[in-house]
Amino acid sequence: xxxxxxxxVSDTYLSGGSLRQVTRTMRGDFTKKPWYSSYVLFxxxxxxxxxxxxxxxxxxxxxxxxxxxxxxxxxxxLLAGIxxxxxxxxxxxxxxxxxxxYGRAPVLGAVLMLWSAMTAVCGATVNFTTMLLxxxxxxxxxAGGLPTVNALxxxxxxxxxxxxxxxxxxxxxxxxxxxxxxxGGLLNDRHGWRIAYYLASVPGFILAIVIFxxxxxxxxxxxxxxxxxxxxxxxxxxxxxxxxxSFVLLCLGMGIGSIVGYAQQAWNPAFLMRTYHISPGxxxxxxxxxxxxxxxVAILLGGVANxxxxxxxxxxxxxxxxxxxxxxxxxxxxxxxxxxxxLAMSMAVVSTILVGLWVAPAYTLVQRLAGTQSRALAxxxxxxxxxxxxxxxxxxxxxxxxxxxxxxxxNRSLMVSLCIVSMAGAVAVIPFLLAARTVKADMADAxx
Numbered sequence: 001x002x003x004x005x006x007x008x009v010s011d012t013y014l015s016g017g018s019l020r021q022v023t024r025t026m027r028g029d030f031t032k033k034p035w036y037s038s039y040v041l042f043x044x045x046x047x048x049x050x051x052x053x054x055x056x057x058x059x060x061x062x063x064x065x066x067x068x069x070x071x072x073x074x075x076x077x078l079l080a081g082i083x084x085x086x087x088x089x090x091x092x093x094x095x096x097x098x099x100x101x102y103g104r105a106p107v108l109g110a111v112l113m114l115w116s117a118m119t120a121v122c123g124a125t126v127n128f129t130t131m132l133l134x135x136x137x138x139x140x141x142x143a144g145g146l147p148t149v150n151a152l153x154x155x156x157x158x159x160x161x162x163x164x165x166x167x168x169x170x171x172x173x174x175x176x177x178x179x180x181x182x183x184g185g186l187l188n189d190r191h192g193w194r195i196a197y198y199l200a201s202v203p204g205f206i207l208a209i210v211i212f213x214x215x216x217x218x219x220x221x222x223x224x225x226x227x228x229x230x231x232x233x234x235x236x237x238x239x240x241x242x243x244x245x246s247f248v249l250l251c252l253g254m255g256i257g258s259i260v261g262y263a264q265q266a267w268n269p270a271f272l273m274r275t276y277h278i279s280p281g282x283x284x285x286x287x288x289x290x291x292x293x294x295x296x297v298a299i300l301l302g303g304v305a306n307x308x309x310x311x312x313x314x315x316x317x318x319x320x321x322x323x324x325x326x327x328x329x330x331x332x333x334x335x336x337x338x339x340x341x342x343l344a345m346s347m348a349v350v351s352t353i354l355v356g357l358w359v360a361p362a363y364t365l366v367q368r369l370a371g372t373q374s375r376a377l378a379x380x381x382x383x384x385x386x387x388x389x390x391x392x393x394x395x396x397x398x399x400x401x402x403x404x405x406x407x408x409x410x411n412r413s414l415m416v417s418l419c420i421v422s423m424a425g426a427v428a429v430i431p432f433l434l435a436a437r438t439v440k441a442d443m444a445d446a447x448x
Contacts, residue, residue, distance in 0.1 A: 037156045041165055043207070043215060044149045045172035047112060050204050051145045052176030054119045054138060055084070057200055060184040060280050060288075061193040062270045068193070071128045073406070073414070077399020080266040082392040083132045088139035089388035095144030096380035097234065099151060108148045109211035115141025116204025123197030146173075147380040154367045155217070162367065167303025167360035171296045174356070178292030181269065185284025237374040241381065244442040247369045249435035250318070251385040254362060257325040257428030258390025259397070261355055263421045264332065266395035268348075271418060274411050276341050290345050291352045298356025306361040314443060315436040317361035322432035324357040325425040332422040336415050365439070371446045397421060 058065070062076050071079075099107040118137030125131040149169060157165040180200075187196035241247050269283045278286070302320060309316035331351040338344045363379070370378030398417050405413035 040152065040156050040215060041168060043211060044152060045169060046207055047108065047145065047149055047211075048169050048172040049176035049179070050112070050116070050207065051142055052173045053180045054115060054200055054204070055142060056177045056265065057119075057180040057184045057196060058122075058135075059266050060181045060269050060284055061188055061196060062266075063273050063280065064188055064193045065131070069125070069127055069131060073399040073402045074396075075128050075399075076270075077266075077396040077402075079128075079131055079135050080391075081262070081395035081397075081399070082388075084135045084139040085387040085390075085392035086139070087136050088143045089384040089386075089392065091140055091143035092147055092380035092384045092387070093377065096147045096151070096377045099144065099148040100374070100377060103217045104148045104152050104155070105211055105215040105217050107144055108152070108215070109208040111141045111144035111148075112204050112208040112211065113141075115145070116201045116208070117141075119204070120198055120201035123194040123201075143380075147377075147383055150363060150367065150379040152215075152217075162364055164303050164307060164360075166363045166367075167299050167306075170299040170303070170356075170359035170363070173359075174292065174295035174299060177265070178288050178295065181288030181292075182284040185280040185282070185288070189279055189281035234377075237377055238381075241370070241374065241378060244369055244438075244445065246318070246435040246437075246439035246442045247366070247378070249431040250321075250362065250365060250369075251382055253321070253325075253428045253431030253435070254358075254382070255385040255389035256424055256431070257321075257358070258386045259394040260325070260328070260332070260422050260425045260428075261394070262391040263394035263398040263418065264351075264355075266391075267398050267414060267418055271336070271414055272344075274414060275339065287345070287348065291348055294349045294352040295356045298353040299359045301353075302357040303360035303364075305357070306364060314440050317365040318432045318436040318439060320361045321358040322429045324354055325432075326429045328354040329422060329425045332425070333419055336419050336422070368443050369439075369446050394421065 058080055062080070065071075065079075066073075066076055095107065095111065115138050118134055118141055121137060122131065122134040125134050150166065153165050153169060154162060184193075184196045184200075187193075187199065269280070269287065272278060272283050272287055273280070302324070305320060306317055309320070328351055331347055331354055335344055335347040335351050338347060363382075366378050366382045398414075398421050401417035401420065402414045405416055409416055
């Protein structure tokens, strides 16, 4: 059996034929134990929790970090935005190629250890420069995280189950972001922001060891040989993805829309602290407790809706994403302009549900448009756009705009800058609707 599987892999790659039979063979070999794919999903979910916890811990700690390090809103925007996102986005593709070629599970364990170490370094920083370098290090490590997670999900789950599996990863991501608000805020109030960073780094080292010991790459040669898995040349893979117009337009729309999402995710806690004069711990326990469950509901709802509606029409993933960003614009503006805490929390729930609907449809569509051999690459390209454009520019533009408006508007400058940036969600709808015109043909090409 081992020799037959190995020969099957080699013949298929050399001939350029369909990988469907090989994928079924390898998956069947590794999933004889019915619980193993669920175990893999569980571990990948924990990775996603830590990924988002470590990445967004800064959002609830912005105000104390700003005071202790004596930095401006513009510098805070750089730390939360481009300082992290540039290396995260640029290294996503080479990290994905390493994962595609040398094994997704080993690469995932290694990058998890790297970003956990750099999270601890964040707690030891003494000024803007050292914090920027530490945040860059976290970005370098996390660059190999979620693209590899998404590729492993596609390896272990069939297209019919993939949407729900990816939505579960999205749920775990939101759990991580929410826990960073709650525990980060509480730890800051009791022990200071540095302790919050130190403690955040510990679970990653433990989980990395578990990954090294228990997670297997379904594409690996069962004989245990160390030879790399053959992959499509990078130039060919990039050209193929570029020629699929719906993939390009999806990335364009998500780049614009993610400017809004990342700006709000980075700055909403600071907005609440300045507007309602509450502490980081109060933001975590009140705002975090509201938006966390709402985000989980949104991602699960998006996953279920995507799986069901796609059976009727393959354009539905793009329509769901368009609705998500378009409807979130008025909900976000209401959240910023109400200035009554209870009503603002209600609108935060509405906005969170709307903006969270895109996660499962978009990530599932990326995997369907990628084809079998370039899944991690496609996910990395997609996330590079999200992070360099969205996370890189969203918090940075918002912080700089707040600094620019501060002499005239005072504490209201952050609120006004968030309202301006939120309007970009309406622009993002256009590429999604255009992508729906060609998505059927592009998916047929990916499956051929």
